Amino acid sequence: xxxxxxxxxxxxxxxxxxxxxxxxxxxxxxxxxxxxxxxxxxxxxxxxxxxxxxxxxxxxxxxxxxxxxxxxxxxxxxxxxxxxxxxxxxxxxxxxxxxxxxxxxxxxxxxxxxxxxxxx
Amino acid sequence: xxxxxxxxxxxxxxxxxxxxxxxxxxxxxxxxxxxxxxxxxxxxxxxxxxxxxxxxxxxxxxxxxxxxxxxxxxxxxxxxxxxxxxxxxxxxxxxxxxxxxxxxxxxxxxxxxxxxxxxxxxxxxxxxxxxxxxxxxxxxxxxxxxxxxxxxxxxxxxxxxxxxxxxxxxxxxxxxxxxxxxxxxxxxxxxxxxxxxxxxxxxxxxxxxxxxxxxxxxxxxxxxxxxxxxxxxxxxxxxxxxxxxxxxxxxxxxxxxxxxxxxxxxxxxxxxxxxxxxxxxxxxxxxxxxxxxxxxxxxxxxxxxxxxxxxxxxxxxxxxxxxxxxxxxxxxxxxxxxxxxxxxxxxxxxxxxxxxxxxxxxxxxxxxxxxxxxxxxxxxxxxxxxxxxxxxxxxxxxxxxxxxxxxxxxxxxx
Numbered sequence: 001x002x003x004x005x006x007x008x009x010x011x012x013x014x015x016x017x018x019x020x021x022x023x024x025x026x027x028x029x030x031x032x033x034x035x036x037x038x039x040x041x042x043x044x045x046x047x048x049x050x051x052x053x054x055x056x057x058x059x060x061x062x063x064x065x066x067x068x069x070x071x072x073x074x075x076x077x078x079x080x081x082x083x084x085x086x087x088x089x090x091x092x093x094x095x096x097x098x099x100x101x102x103x104x105x106x107x108x109x110x111x112x113x114x115x116x117x118x119x120x
Numbered sequence: 121x122x123x124x125x126x127x128x129x130x131x132x133x134x135x136x137x138x139x140x141x142x143x144x145x146x147x148x149x150x151x152x153x154x155x156x157x158x159x160x161x162x163x164x165x166x167x168x169x170x171x172x173x174x175x176x177x178x179x180x181x182x183x184x185x186x187x188x189x190x191x192x193x194x195x196x197x198x199x200x201x202x203x204x205x206x207x208x209x210x211x212x213x214x215x216x217x218x219x220x221x222x223x224x225x226x227x228x229x230x231x232x233x234x235x236x237x238x239x240x241x242x243x244x245x246x247x248x249x250x251x252x253x254x255x256x257x258x259x260x261x262x263x264x265x266x267x268x269x270x271x272x273x274x275x276x277x278x279x280x281x282x283x284x285x286x287x288x289x290x291x292x293x294x295x296x297x298x299x300x301x302x303x304x305x306x307x308x309x310x311x312x313x314x315x316x317x318x319x320x321x322x323x324x325x326x327x328x329x330x331x332x333x334x335x336x337x338x339x340x341x342x343x344x345x346x347x348x349x350x351x352x353x354x355x356x357x358x359x360x361x362x363x364x365x366x367x368x369x370x371x372x373x374x375x376x377x378x379x380x381x382x383x384x385x386x387x388x389x390x391x392x393x394x395x396x397x398x399x400x401x402x403x404x405x406x407x408x409x410x411x412x413x414x415x416x417x418x419x420x421x422x423x424x425x426x427x428x429x430x431x432x433x434x435x436x437x438x439x440x441x442x443x444x445x446x447x448x449x450x451x452x453x454x455x456x457x458x459x460x461x462x463x464x465x466x467x468x469x470x471x472x473x474x475x476x477x478x479x480x481x482x483x484x485x486x487x488x489x490x491x492x493x494x495x496x497x498x499x500x501x502x503x504x505x506x507x508x509x510x511x512x513x514x515x516x517x518x519x520x521x522x523x524x525x526x527x528x529x530x531x532x533x534x
Contacts, residue, residue, distance in 0.1 A: 001517065037272075038276060039276070039277075039280060040269075040273045040274065040275075040276035040277030040280060041273075042273065043273055044270070085269055087243055087244070087245060111517040112517070113517050113518065113519045113522070114518050115268075115375075115518075115520065116317070116518060116520070117377050117516075117518040117519070117520035117524070118377075118487075118521065119366070119370050119379065119380055120377060120379045120380075120490055120494075120521070120524060120525075
């Protein structure tokens with residue numbers, strides 16, 4: 001089963017970090033990924049730019065309107081994600097706990113919908 | 121792909137486990153031999169359609185794979201020597217392979233390979249991946265596509281599985297008699313997983329996927345040929361045939377799932393049904409009964425009903441009662457509850473479902489909600505049915521199931 005591990009960030013958490021702490025987080029991400037490549041559990045990942053770079057697109061009456069900034073008005077934002085393929089939700093939770101950001105904010109673990117289905 | 125390519129691929133996949141078996145017997149090194157066989161299969165798939173089939177395809181593959189393997193082993197040896205700066209020993213000369221293989225095809229190797237790939241120390245996904253590659257002769261890319269993961273991810277999974285087998289020190293031979301039954305059960309479960317993975321795939325990008333269900337049937341046939349007396353092997357093959365027979369009816373072209381009761385039975389594959397029914401009938405008459413045989417028997421009763429409302433539910437109920445005694449698990453109880461509802465009325469089914477509410481394995485599973493919804497609908501309790509369908513739709517992680525459950529819910533009007 002594939003899971004999306006969502007890394008939520010918050011400027012109040014991010015801003016006070018020292019250079020050293022940021023480097024440590026960066027290195028911890030590297031350290032997190034290496035064994036997952038080894039086990040064949042890592043499917044994909046991305047780090048997202050700051051939400052100040054976002055545009056939001058809305059279509060109203062068939063007309064697209066593009067505005068600067070994120071859609072959700074919240075201090076928290078999605079900073080990045082991993083997609084992992086694990087045998088159990090317990091394993092996915094275990095992996096989430098190894099993401100360095102889990103110690104700062106929280107990692108949301110959500111199953112990815114599959115395209116196969118059983119006869120009912 | 122033209123017909124020539126198809127027949128080359130079919131032949132290559134049949135030969136894959138035989139060639140691998142021959143290499144492992146000769147040189148050991150399951151891990152490296154498996155890589156070498158993959159390279160030889162690839163070379164053949166490119167060369168044969170262009171240059172024609174060699175006189176002995178099996179011998180050709182063994183020769184090419186042996187050459188790759190010995191080259192690799194030599195270069196590893198050379199590297200090790202350089203690293204150690206030791207020059208004393210020449211590598212022991214490997215016996216050069218004969219141009220055509222001298223030994224007759226040893227079909228037992230396929231079984232030995234299956235036992236090895238389905239080693240109990242491996243996780244089920246690793247067993248599945250390794251079986252498809254080493255026994256099924258599929259490429260890593262094909263397996264990766266089938267499981268919708270990147271090729272590098274699948275390659276890593278397969279390579280790790282091979283390392284794990286190496287660590288266990290398992291020899292290339294059939295497991296001892298005392299372990300045979302348990303080990304065979306694992307093999308059958310792996311084939312069942314491969315089948316289900318293929319069977320549940322519906323539309324869209326899945327169309328590009330290797331026919332995993334057909335592959336599972338092919339492997340089950342191979343096992344049955346090797347173990348013709350085993351009732352559960354026959355039962356599993358019959359179950360696959362009878363289930364696969366419904367493939368054209370189980371989803372609409374847009375991927376919408378069609379429940380068994382509403383399927384267009386004229387599109388069921390009669391030949392597969394006839395084969396499955398004959399197989400399970402013959403097997404039940406002679407072998408000690410087992411869970412796969414019972415599930416096949418249930419599938420046969422469904423297959424033999426000309427219309428859904430002519431289904432022999434009392435017989436299905438009886439079969440579920442035996443299955444629940446023999447191999448109790450909550451999914452069996454769920455299906456048992458449906459049969460009970462069809463024979464004794466929806467309330468009897470709902471009462472049976474209530475026994476699962478405290479069962480951690482299934483209490484939060486969408487199928488419990490889905491079956492409950494169905495039985496409420498049968499009982500005419502529209503509000504309860506709708507709520508249960510919605511709950512099931514929220515819990516499932518399958519898109520087609522979710523669409524089906526949502527549509528059932530919205531179809532219900534007070």
